Structures are given as structure tokens and as C-alpha cells.
Amino acid sequence: MLADGLHVLFCGINPGLMTAATGHHFARPGNRFWPVLHLSGFTPRLLKPAEQGELLSYGLGITNVVARATARADELTAEEYAEGGRLLTAKVTRVRPRWLAVVGVTAYRAAFDDRRARVGPQERTIGDTRVWVLPNPSGLNAHWTAAAMAEEFGRLRVAAGGQRVLPRFVVPR
Template identity: 35%
Template structure:
């Protein structure tokens, strides 16, 4: 495929850039981030106080107005799994260096692990990290995907939303 499956939604001085691995097949088909059935990204960013209103996948182009951005580590293809993808961490580093967000929030351990590996850091747990990514603080979130439900715990928390709410408390208000 030529060009990105989904365009980046970035701008200068964002509070956080949310970075996933690659668009899922449903997101690619609908042309919007986190549009898969059962994906709770939009619910979580609102419930965690990261954005003041409930947004939907069709609102993804508006997120920079709320101080957040969206991108992925793989831009040229959609996926149904995270195995064997051509992750482009250097391209993410260029985007973060250019836009200077306060935080990079990886929306899965896999995405956070790819960045950590590129930097030579250990595999991250969920939560705030003790390393930065192009001067941005780093937070690793549990995936909002519908496929990541039903676990007994998420690194010691009962629900995924607890991690998202912790990030929400760390970000300045929308």
C-alpha cells in the first residue's frame, strides 16, 4: 500500500500523543482510529478525563482540538494481530521530536515494547515509565482492543480503565 492506512492527527504542543501498533482491519475499513467492534479507546479517553466530551471514531480528526494526537507504529498496512509487523519507531521519533508532546501514551504493551527496544530500555510494564521518548514522558496503557478483555488483572489493576484514569490524572486538563 502506498501511504498511510490512517493519517496522523498531530500538532504542536499536545498534552499526549496516543500511539498504537497498526490500524486494525475494522479501523482501516472505516477510515478511523479505534473503530473496531469492542474497542474502548473512545470510552476510556472520556471516562479517564482526558477529553471533556464523549467522542467516537468519526471524531478522530478533531482530537488535536482537545490536546491529544493519534498515530501508529505501522502506517502502510492494517492488521489483525501484532506479530511480524514492520514497526517504524524511527518515524515515530521524528514525529515526536517535531511536535513535542508532553507525553507519548502507547496503547499497548507491544507498542511500548517496540519503543523501549529501539531505545535499549527493558520491556515496560504498564504505567508511567522512567525513560523518555524524544523528551516526551512515556506511559504504557493496556490495549483498549476488544480482544484484550476478560483478564483477571492488568499488572495489578482490576480493570484497564484504572490505568487510563491514572494517565488522565497526570495530564493537564483538556
Template identity: 40%
Template sequence: MDLEKQTNEKPLPDIIAENLDILFVGFNPGLQSAAQRHHYAGKSNRFWRFLYESGLTPVQLKPQEDRKLLDYRYGSTNIVDRETRNAEEIRDEEYDIGREHLKQLILKYKPKIVCYVGIGVYKKFSNRKDVVTGLQQNSVVGGVRDYVCSSTSGLNSKPMEEQITCFKELLKLLKEI
């Protein structure tokens, strides 16, 4: 099936273009995001707040404004397309399919940085066990920098300042390249 057709049939369409500075990758659409068809739409999700407070965006966007990410040369997608209440509901076969599809997407669109919004997202994509936040030593797709931040879900118990710092470091990396 054609990559564009797959993208348009998703319950939550990708926000993507060629030569993005950053492509953000989550696990999969939550129920609210899929219902609203907007990325990071869950009431307790802090993605949009972290982008703003880190300086990655000059204003705090709302989920309904997610397509404005392209104005900043950012995009958003997920490793798995199916919406679920939580990531524990995702089956291994879905990760296998999603991993391959995401690799194709990255190869086609060639973002400078792929930021995985959740350590678990990167673990599933890379098949690596020991993953920490920040720039990864070896990228999965050559020529693209892999960067990992903690999940922006309100269920994440890491201190918010620590999470925002990860996004600030992402901005710093972007300015260096």
C-alpha cells in the same frame, strides 16, 4: 521522503499537531480502522469509552469524530502503518522502520506525553522487555514523558476498571505538568 508526505500516504492518516498534550500510539491500523480511515474504529475497541470515562474527554467521541482529538490537544498515530487483522501479522522489519519514523515524529511535534496504547506497543518501540503500565522511568525521546496503558482492544482480558484507572492516572499526570 518528507515526513508530511509519508503521513498523508498512510492507510490511516495521523492526527497530529505541534505541542500536543498527549500523542496516543497504537500498534497499527486494524482492518476496520483502515477501511473507515478513523482511529480505533473496531467495534470491540474501547479507546473512546476509556477517554470519556477517565475524564480525558468531556463527551464520548465516535471513531468518525477522531479529528476532534486535536480540540483537546491530543493526537493519534501508530508504530506501524500497514493495516492487519492483528498485531501478530506485523514483521520485525516493519517495527524497525516504524520505530525510527515514530522517533522522528515525536522529535518534530514534541508532545508533552506519548501514551502507548498497549504494553506490547511500548516494548516494540523501546526495545525493553520489562514494561508495566504507567509513567516510564526513562523516556525513549528526551524531553517527552512516556506513559503506557493496556491495549483498549476488546480482546484484552484485563478488568475494564483497571484499564480505565490507567487513563485516569494519565489525566492526573497531565494536570501535574
């Protein structure tokens, strides 16, 4: 789900098995990405994974650090993360979103070799693209509540435009 000039390109770690089976990002029922995206004001209503194409109309895109599907992200190797970081950098350089939002601090640290990264805006940029690390919305990440995640996503939303993202027409690439 990419287009040139997005407000925010969200980047998950890698496809889970449900995502691989359906072709829809964050498709596992326990994943909190879609509810948190709505609660934070990025979307005017709760989208279902099958409606991911609507993200482009809000100036939002979605991709992954690593393309290989796994049951759990801890099945990925350091080499896969490093290669994913290189490929993601090339992708961001090509489509030039205002913000890259990596969903998962551990994935960001591994992909960009930044052991000190914390959730929030990063010093790193990719060209003119700013980088923000968000908490992982997986149900396995129990120490982040949906409300706390929505607050962090909302901080990014404000930084990306200052108000709720309104629909716009975007031609997919």
C-alpha cells in the same frame, strides 16, 4: 491527528482492518479506546471514531507505531516494530507532545527494544516528551476491564495536567 505541543499523543499499535477501511483510529466496534478515553476524563463525552478530529481541541493527538493495516497485531514483524519505533521517535521529536502514550505494552517493548517495560510511566524520554505505556483497549485484551483501563488512562490524565482536559483551539499539521 498531530499538532505541535499536544498534552498527550496516543499511539496505537497499527491500524486494524476496520480502521483502514474507515480512516478512523480504533474503529472496530469492540475496541474500548473511545469509551475508556471518556471514562478516564480525557474527553467530556464519548466520541465516535469518526469524531477523532475533535481530539486536537482537547490537546490530544493520535497515531500508530506501524502504518501497515492487519487483522491482528501479531501479524507484524519485529522489523516493522523496530522501524515503527524509529519513525515514531522522529515524529515525537518533531511535534513535541508533553506525553507519548503507547497503547499496548507488547508493542512498546518491540518498538523500543525494552523487554522490561510495564504499564505506566517509563524512564525513557524522547527529548522533553515523557512516555507512558497504557493497556491495549482491544476486545482481545480481556484481562483488562474497561474500568481498570480507565483508571490507568486517568493516571496519565492527572500526570498530563492534573484535571480533566479542557477544549482548546489547535491548528492541525
